Amino acid sequence: EPEVTQTPSHQVTQMGQEVILRCVPISNHLYFYWYRQILGQKVEFLVSFYNNEISEKSEIFDDQFSVERPDGSNFTLKIRSTKLEDSAMYFCASSDSRGGSEKLFFGSGTQLSVL
Amino acid sequence: AQKVTQAQTEISVVEKEDVTLDCVYETRDTTYYLFWYKQPPSGELVFLIRRNSFDEQNEISGRYSWNFQKSTSSFNFTITASQVVDSAVYFCALRKFYGQNFVFGPGTRLSVLP
Numbered sequence: 001e002p003e004v005t006q007t008p009s010h011q012v013t014q015m016g017q018e019v020i021l022r023c024v025p026i027s028n029h030l031y032f033y034w035y036r037q038i039l040g041q042k043v044e045f046l047v048s049f050y051n052n053e054i055s056e057k058s059e060i061f062d063d064q065f066s067v068e069r070p071d072g073s074n075f076t077l078k079i080r081s082t083k084l085e086d087s088a089m090y091f092c093a094s095s096d097s098r099g100g101s102e103k104l105f106f107g108s109g110t111q112l113s114v115l
Numbered sequence: 116a117q118k119v120t121q122a123q124t125e126i127s128v129v130e131k132e133d134v135t136l137d138c139v140y141e142t143r144d145t146t147y148y149l150f151w152y153k154q155p156p157s158g159e160l161v162f163l164i165r166r167n168s169f170d171e172q173n174e175i176s177g178r179y180s181w182n183f184q185k186s187t188s189s190f191n192f193t194i195t196a197s198q199v200v201d202s203a204v205y206f207c208a209l210r211k212f213y214g215q216n217f218v219f220g221p222g223t224r225l226s227v228l229p
Contacts, residue, residue, distance in 0.1 A: 031215070033216075042206070042219045042220060043208075045216040045218070106152075108158050
């Protein structure tokens with residue numbers, strides 16, 4: 001079964017540094033998402049992306065965050081100046097259409113640790 | 116506002132026992148979708164089931180069954196004859212009918228002991 005791939009699986013960075021988390025969605029999917037899960041807490045929506053622009057974002061997704069689809073396969077999440085509270089598991093997801101019924105296919109996540 | 120509550124933080128059962136994971140949701144929408152996802156120790160989120168709000172028929176898939184009760188805003192998940200491989204965190208989630216963003220519950224950590 002096709003899958004969403006995320007790299008790296010674990011990223012350690014110093015506070016204030018920029019990080020880029022990378023994702024390769026399923027190839028024929030058009031809708032892309034980032035979610036995060038702070039340790040022991042629930043999974044939270046960050047942003048959805050379609051047709052090279054953000055279609056929806058949460059309050060968490062402030063000016064420090066940005067997303068990009070730099071080529072036909074990758075989908076990236078950039079955190080400009082990391083804070084300690086950005087430490088979390090970040091999940092990329094994709095779906096082949098929009099709308100509430102569509103299930104999301106999630107990657108295995110990138111564990112971000114900000115020191 | 117939408118909200119999903121999973122009151123059971125952790126459950127431990129012995130293999131072959133049946134276990135029910137509770138999910139209660141809040142929404143003002145009349146149409147919406149409910150999902151269950153499984154997060155095994157490896158970390159990925161695995162889709163289990165989707166249910167739309169106008170279909171209250173319960174569903175069974177092997178050892179898994181789901182009981183959707185719109186009147187009580189609940190979407191409970193039962194594992195029959197649990198196995199050690201069922202050990203995982205299980206998330207219930209709610210999504211607007213035309214929405215993109217999932218609202219996840221806090222998850223229930225299920226430990227199935229041999």
